[in-house]
Amino acid sequence: MTQRRPLIAGNWKMNCLRADGLALASGLAAKAAEKGSLGCDVLVCPPATLLSEAVGVTKGSAVSIGGQDCHAAMSGAHTGDLAATMLADIGAEYVLVGHSERRADHGESSTDIRKKALSAHDAGLVAVVCVGETEEERDLGATLPVVNGQVAVSLPDGATAKNTVVAYEPVWAIGTGRTASVEEVAEVHSAIRAELVARFDDGDQFRILYGGSVKPSNAAELLGLADVDGALVGGASLKVEDFWQIIESCA
Ligand code: PEP
Secondary structure, rough: OOOOOEEEEEEOOOOOOOOHHHHHHHHHHHHHHOOOOOOOOOEEEEHHHHHHHHHHHHHHEEEEEEOOOOEEOOOOOOOOOOOOHHHHEEEEEEEEOOHHHHHHHHOOOHHHHHHHHHHHHHOOEEEEEOOOOHHHHHHOOOOOOOOHHHHHHHHOOOOHHHHHHEOOOOOHHOOOOOOHHHHHHHHHHHHHHHHHHHHHHHHHHHHEEEEEEOOOHHHHHOOOOOOOOOEEEEEEOOHHHHHHHHHOOOO
């Protein structure tokens, strides 16, 4: 019987000045300490400016810290970028790669994302590899080939259930308030699972997160689906109470 511990991950994106961000991170750490044992792993991905201090205020708690991106190279002339080793060096444990906003705003391809994931693995980080179709691709009936293609190219051959998490985030559901239906989510997650199982020995152990307008009111239903092993949450991760309710949905 497959046991996959859910992961609830918050992506703060380009939000939070220092006071608000640290209050949010320490508020979550305090809630986790109060609760004791949780039904899931918890990750927050603050902006780069807050990473180091967020590691500090969550130290010893059940809350892990991750970067929102990393460069494929470990050092060099890459102004403005962060190396995976730099994230690991300050105590981050995870990094998001291939978020649709990175793919769209920075022209990142699945090949670029595979290189970033490799770099994350080399630095000892867990790579959260994001995939998802646009509204146009869904309307064309191309969702499964698009997502399967992104998974195939974005995951390096050395990916394992320990060093990699897949996040399915339909682009049209991110930040829009529109959530994919349970049928749509179930169909794509099961296709991703089949691809992981076909390619990796431990493919049935990889966590596959759903992301796209997850909130306290819809989290339990989504998290109850067979191949949904957690959530990647944007907007609703910016308030302790909302994010906490999603964490609590993992019962
Ligand atoms: C995201 O940023 O990955 C995301 C899913 O955002 P939201 O929850 O706001 O749709």
